[in-house]
Amino acid sequence: MRFSPQFLEELKARLPVSEVVGRRVKLTRAGREFKGLSPFNKEKTPSFFVNDQKQAWFDFSSQTNGSIFDFVMRTDGVTFPEAVERLAQMAGMPLPVVSREDDAREKKRKTLYEVMELAAQYFQATLAGRDGAKARGYLADRELDAATQLKFRLGYATGERFALKEHLGKQGIPVEDMTETGLLIHGDDIPVPYDRFRDRVMFPITDIRGRIIAFGGRALDKETKAKYLNSPETTLFHKGHNLYNGAAARQAAHQGAQIVVVEGYVDVIAMVNAGFPGAVAPLGTALTEDQLALIWKMHAEPVLCFDGDGAGKRAAYRAVDLALPKLEPGKSLRFAMLPEGQDPDDLLRSGGREAVADVVAQAKPLADVAWLREVEAGGFDTPERRAALEARLDAVTRGIGHEAVRKYYRQDFEARLRGFFQTESFGGGAARGAFPRRMAAAEGWRRDAAGADPRGGRGLRGGDPRRGGAPGFGGQAFGGQNGYAAVSQQLAASPLMRGPRTAMPLREALILQTVLNHPWLLHDHLEELSSLAFRHNDAERLKGAIIDGFAQEASPDAEILRAGLIRRGFADMLERLAVAVTTPAVWGAEPAAAPADVLITWQQLVALHRQWHSLTRELKDAEAALADDATEANQAWLFDVKSRIAAADGTEALIEGFGASSGRPSRSF
The missing domain is CATH 3.90.980.10 (DNA primase, catalytic core, N-terminal domain)
Structure with missing residues (x-):
């Protein structure tokens, strides 16, 4: 029986190689791949690898490789047509009538x-x-x-x-x-x-x-x-099923490149020439469901790049609605907004690669964009309007298909609402009707920030909240003459920045400890580690030494990496790193952690580290903008930054079932 290439490609798309091989071989994750003992030779050390992106398996013990069809033919001893029939049955696909x-x-x-x-x-x-x-x-x-x-x-x-x-x-x-x-x-x-x-x-x-x-x-x-x-x-x-530069971008993504979705052909070419080989573009239409699925096969968190004008924002919001029902753990989108009136090609000409790289690096998570869409109109000065905002956010979360992702979006939005309504409270006191079960904690936050009892009168200069104005700027309740000091203090006190300034920050120490205990991460995440900016000198120096050491000897053995660092004079720094990590809560950073937990830990630590950098930059920008021009838009911007700080303070790095692979289930770090 002849099978069309389209049928065979669809069969391979439906059945990841890890699923087919996993029925006969016990696989464990190793970076972007899976590994296990060869089914074709007796061995004690795994030399059999599976790569779902390449749709292939590799057996180094016998120097062979192949597709899911080759695997079934070899393990089951069947012909190619029989292998296709078995795989089609596994995938629930009817065989074509040829x-x-x-x-x-x-x-x-x-x-x-x-x-x-x-x-x-x-x-x-x-x-x-x-x-x-x-x-x-x-x-x-x-x-x-x-x-x-x-x-x-x-x-x-x-x-x-x-x-x-x-x-x-x-x-x-x-x-x-x-x-x-x-x-x-x-x-x-x-x-x-x-x-x-x-x-x-x-x-x-x-x-x-x-x-x-x-x-x-x-x-x-x-x-x-x-x-x-x-x-x-x-x-x-079929234009809704394809992407410009899709084939080259898929290969680049496999080698670690970020997928960046832009609008036009010339934008893609300019981005590739500037060092962004993962650039792609839809084909004359808004991003479609099929194109999004294709992009997600290349990269778990692509960046969508839009013009900063009204049309760009509307396109971003359409992409939010397209993605929400399809979100899964580890699979999302980020949104980069270009300066108004400029496309990527324009920005590259005027600001060079660094300008575009900065825009991509500051891309907002999907949750941020979904939140901004609902609050950008402002005017939440009555209980009814606040209830309407809460209802809209609830509708957003109900549209998420995956149960765990839906739960964490709900937690995230609740935390943002707490922070947002605190800043818009009536008369300096609690916002009536806004999450009453949490108001005691909210009043405590305001008392700490303002240095006074929040029930003691208005105490605020600026707009009257009952007329839709934004309270709290330029008044004593937010730090006297400097109406923005309390916001910076809140960021400094949050878990994102907590700890002695002379000591290595815990998250920087945890990132380095994770890599030191699990050097195999560097095979796929070396560039990612290199891109992280550490504020502590010791952390920055040790990061550079780790990268240099791995470049000289790319061994997955932690002892080899540590020995090389000690030979180069970093023994004292390694001891200080051990002192900086004073909590055993992050099991995924420990030597005995399972690869799946290590990878989750790494992703969470990197995401939170970047969030800290993004928040500090955006906070300064928002404060400066408001100092220059106290408009409602700039007030809303600063409120939004505060709400995200509050959200980070309350829901930092929750991981469902974290540590389960290592036998150490934990709820958070």
């Missing part, structure tokens, strides 16, 4: 790929030739040099109506194939089909395997109504 028509259709698809390849070669040759001078000038203006043109296979379609049609005809390609691939425009009222793309710079679009399936064309004539024109839906191309 007919002569199906066989002919598959041969036809192969022919259509060849047609698209010939068209791409023609467009490339035209760009390089005499007719491509104008297009080359346009590309030069966009700083897309000859090397870039070759790398992305850019081309040019002349303004003639039949140029491509005649060229492909000379190659023996029938008009029907040109029509089926969308290269020609045809119809009942069009007696002679003609070229779809005319006087346009051409951008080939590939599928995830790198085969050309469509084109995007950028008009050179300013009078042309359609600035960008994509191929229509065809046998090969």
Whole structure:
């Protein structure tokens, strides 16, 4: 029985290699891979590895590798068709009915790929030739040099109506194939089909395997109504299922690159040239569910990059609604907002790679964007409006499909509401009707911040909350003449920054301890560790020494790494690190922790460390903005930063079932 490539690809997509292999081999996670004892040779040390991203297994004991089909054929001793049948049954997929028509259709698809390849070669040759001078000038203006043109296979379609049609005809390609691939425009009222793309710079679009399936064309004539024109839906191309630069980005993501979703072809190319190889773009539409699923297969937490204007915010909010029902533990989105009126290409030209890297690094988590959408209008000066906000946030959480993720979003929003309503309280006292079961703690927070009994009158200068104004700025209740001092004190007192300033911060120490006890993390997270900025000099120096040591000898053995550091004079620093980690609560950082717990611990520590940096930067920006211009928008911004500090203070690093793999279940660190 013949199976179409589409059927086999879908079967592989439905069955991760780890699931198939895991039925016969006991696997444990090792970074991005799984490892276990070889099913083909007797061994004591695991040399059998599974990589779901590559859809393959690797047996170093026998120097063999393969797909799920190869594994079933070898372990079950069956033929390829039998292996496919067993895997299809496992996946719950009905076997296709193969007919002569199906066989002919598959041969036809192969022919259509060849047609698209010939068209791409023609467009490339035209760009390089005499007719491509104008297009080359346009590309030069966009700083897309000859090397870039070759790398992305850019081309040019002349303004003639039949140029491509005649060229492909000379190659023996029938008009029907040109029509089926969308290269020609045809119809009942069009007696002679003609070229779809005319006087346009051409951008080939590939599928995830790198085969050309469509084109995007950028008009050179300013009078042309359609600035960008994509191929229509065809046998090969479904624009909602593919991404520009998807094939190259998938490979880059496997090597550790961040996936960054931008809007257009030129933005992608500019990002790749600037050192962001994981850049992709939708194909002339808003991000679709299928595209999001494809992106999540590449990266667990991609960054969506939007313009900072109203349209960009609306696009971000649409992406929030698209993602919420699909969220899973460890799978989310982050949102980077560009300066208003600039796309990534503009920002790269004006500020260089550092400007874009800073925007990407400061990308907000999905929870932040969902929260901002609900509170940005302001005006929560009555119990009814506050109740409406709470109801909207409840609706957001109810839309999350995964139970555990839904629970933690609810906790996160409740904590944000506590902090938000505290800052908008009436008369300096408790916000009536806002989470009454927690008001005793809330009043204590205000008493500490203001240095006075919160029930003792208004005590606030600034807007009247009953008229929709924002209280608490410039008044004694928030620190006298400096109306923002209490906010900074709150951040300094929060768990994110708690601890003696002369000692190494606990989180920095825990990050280093985790790596020292589990150097295998560095195989996949070396660049991530390198990107972390530590505020303590010892932590920064030890981080650099760890990276250098691993670069010299990339061993997963913790003792080898420590011995190398001691030889280089870091023995005292390692002792100070041990003193800095005074709590045994973070089991995942300990030597005996299971790899699954270690990885969760690492992800949480890094996320919280970056959150601390982001909060400190944003707090300073918000304070400065309000000092310069005391508008309601700037007041709302500072309120939002405060609410996120309160949320971090109350729900820091909760992990469902943390430590279970190590036999040490724990609720948090």
